[in-house]
Amino acid sequence: MDLAESYRILNLTKDASFEEVKAAYRRLARQFHPDVNAGDRAATEQFIRVNQAYKKLTAHMVDSPAGSSGFAAATPANGQAASQPKSTSGTGKKVTFTVKQPASPQARVQFNPDLSPLERQLKEQSYARLQVLLKTQKLPQAIALVEGLVQRIPNDPEVLQWQAIAYQRWGRHLIQQGQLEKARIYLKKALRADPHNRTLWAEVEKDFRRMEKVY
Numbered sequence: 001m002d003l004a005e006s007y008r009i010l011n012l013t014k015d016a017s018f019e020e021v022k023a024a025y026r027r028l029a030r031q032f033h034p035d036v037n038a039g040d041r042a043a044t045e046q047f048i049r050v051n052q053a054y055k056k057l058t059a060h061m062v063d064s065p066a067g068s069s070g071f072a073a074a075t076p077a078n079g080q081a082a083s084q085p086k087s088t089s090g091t092g093k094k095v096t097f098t099v100k101q102p103a104s105p106q107a108r109v110q111f112n113p114d115l116s117p118l119e120r121q122l123k124e125q126s127y128a129r130l131q132v133l134l135k136t137q138k139l140p141q142a143i144a145l146v147e148g149l150v151q152r153i154p155n156d157p158e159v160l161q162w163q164a165i166a167y168q169r170w171g172r173h174l175i176q177q178g179q180l181e182k183a184r185i186y187l188k189k190a191l192r193a194d195p196h197n198r199t200l201w202a203e204v205e206k207d208f209r210r211m212e213k214v215y
Contacts, residue, residue: 003057010028029047051116051118058117109127119152168190171204175207
């Protein structure tokens with residue numbers, strides 16, 4: 001399947017933006033989804049073609065300079081580009097621990113070409129929900145959400161990073177509650193989830209120092 005055919009399947013022109021590609025994909029995926037068209041072989045085949053076309057176009061947009069800009073730096077309605085959490089596995093780059101108001105997930109979630117379109121959609125939706133849970137300090141729910149996501153998408157470095165952050169946040173909360181042994185368990189789980197994250201190690205080290213002061 002070439003690019004021209006991919007645009008045609010999604011009923012788009014070649015100058016379509018990433019947002020237009022995504023909107024077209026979602027509309028057609030719902031239209032031809034096997035759950036909606038039980039027993040309709042033609043609809044199932046079209047659903048597969050829609051997924052293939054979407055994967056082809058998003059990969060093209062990420063690989064090309066213009067596409068990469070449109071995807072990674074999508075601008076919200078207020079005209080200010082949203083910051084993105086950066087994967088730190090093996091790179092030494094920092095991860096943002098400050099939780100801001102939920103923004104457009106596609107402006108923040110990193111593109112992983114190894115994921116299917118449905119997995120990418122699940123990841124984006126989970127990220128938006130995770131932001132809300134962390135902001136409102138619903139940490140057990142955040143952990144449950146991200147652990148479920150890891151089961152569905154086990155090899156995505158960014159998802160593992162989110163899991164580590166949720167564990168670290170909960171560990172810090174437990175220290176404040178005086179539950180030090182339980183806090184120690186979750187802090188260690190955070191390091192195992194994202195062992196190459198230097199910023200995470202620094203945060204966990206601070207937490208262990210707090211525990212020493214409590215003792």
